Amino acid sequence: MRVIIYTGKGGVGKTTVSAGTGVLCSELGYKTIVVSTDPAHSLSDSFGKRIGKFPVKVTEKLWAQELDVNEELRINWDKIQGFIVKFLSYQGFDKFIAEEFAIFPGLEELFSLLKINDYHSDKSYDVVIVDCAPTASTIRMLSFPDIVSWYMERFFPLERKLVKTIRPVAEKVVKFPLPTDDVYSQVEDLYRKIEHTKKILTDVKTSSVRIVVNPEKMVIKESQRAYTYLNLFGFPVDLIIVNKVFPDEIEDRHFKKWKQTQNKHVEFVREVFAPIPMKISFLGDDEIVGLNKLLKFAVNLYGEDDPTEIFYEGKPMKIEEKNGRYHLKLKMPFFSKRDVNVWVKNDELIIELPSFRRNIFLPHTLASSRVVEAKLEDGILTIEFEKIKGR
Incomplete structure (x- = not known):
């Protein structure tokens, strides 16, 4: 199965690119589903067909779905939510307020991940295309696995064992409920x-x-940051799509300056994201709605290429051995040394960027070594480890 995630700043045209790619994939014979994880769904508008919380058949080989967070909450969160509401109610919270607090920010993104897992496990489709919410929500969605893993590795087993041990006594003394086994089972x-x-x-x-961008300075800057964060969390980026570029046919004087500015930005995108390949989508003469227009859009975008191919296979992080030392290398473009803090604590490598932090569990070989040097050069963060003698 192939999973393709489209992300970018709001308004760049992610839904059009996602829907068009879906139509083209289905025309090439792949059983395809396009899934929207953006709370402001617009797949229905793009396909010109009502799309709901369950997969809707659009053509013989194409399905579409606009995820309903309430439905996903019911499936994946009901027992945990019930405990949180009960606990907060014991603390004096109004039931309505308690129910609101039980829905954490970012749960929509979390359940979007689980839907990908479901389709992968069921082998339901050949291609799953994800039309994501704007960049910040996408980064939050993709960083969830690391955050949850950190909690589960560090606290969950101890907490569950402790609560199970003290529950018979504690429930007679404390004035609040303790999580039951079914709550812990759902967390697990x-x-x-x-x-x-x-x-x-x-x-x-x-x-x-x-990553979908428009040839505009602010959009490109946000996309550069997104690319760095995607590398930080280990997600492979294989293509940059520059959307809404004015075609050569537009010769009106009014657009002359615009075209010059766009051309400059397109070349900048090509340079800064290299070696990631780039494709350009030119602005059409009408809105892109309906299957025929979406297919034409996708054919113009991908040319003779199959949208499901892997356009770039470089890994964001790798470990190399050199002269008896290990070098952990992580792509960190678009940031300077002053933006990055790095330190090691026990068996964790902690990398801190503005607004984000990642805890990377080190393999045993590196965890039992000491950090000799960390440097950021040419967009690559290199951390050098030396084995401690006697270990």
Whole structure:
């Protein structure tokens, strides 16, 4: 199965690119589904067909779905939510307020991940195309596996064992409920699904993230940051799509300056994202709605290429051995040394960027070594480890 995720700043045309790619994939014979994870769904508008919370058949080989967070909450979160509401109610919260607090920010993104896992496990489709919410939500979605893994590795087993041990006594003394086994079981099941999804999304042979940009300075800057964060969390980016570029046919004087500016930005995108390939989509003479226009759009975008091919296979992170030392290398373009903080604590490598932090569990070989040097050069963060004698 092939998983293709389209992300980018709001308004760049992710839905059109996602829907068009879906139509083209289905025309090439792949059983395809396009899934929208953006709360402001617009797949229905793009296809010109009502799309719901369950997969809707659009053509013989094409399905579409607009995820309903309430439905996903019911399936994956009901027992956990019930406990949180009960706990907060004991603390004096109004039931309505307690129910609102039980829905954490970012759960929509989390359940989007689980849907990818479901389709992968069922082998339901040949191609799953994900039309993501704007960049910040996408990054939050893709960083969830690391956050959950950190909690599960560090606290969950101890917490579950402790609560199980003290529950018979504690429930007679404390004035609040303790989580029951079915709550812990749902947390554990959620964790297993998230871990499996992470393996799918970081497998360069299976999944790709594609960044959609417009030839505008602010959009490109946000896309550069997104690319760095995607590398930080190990998600492979295989293509940059520059959308809404004015075609050569537009010769009106009014657009002359615009075209010059766009051309400059297109070349800048080509340079800064290299060696990631780039494709250009030119602005059409009408809105792109309906299957025929979507197919024409996708054919013009991909040319003779198959949209499901892997356009670039470089891994965001790798470990090399050189002169008896290990070098962990991570792509960190578009940031300077002053933006990055790195340190090691026990068996974790902690990398901190503005607004984001990643805890990377080190393999035993590196965890039992000491950091000799960390440097950021030419967009590559290199951390050098030396084995401690006697270990």
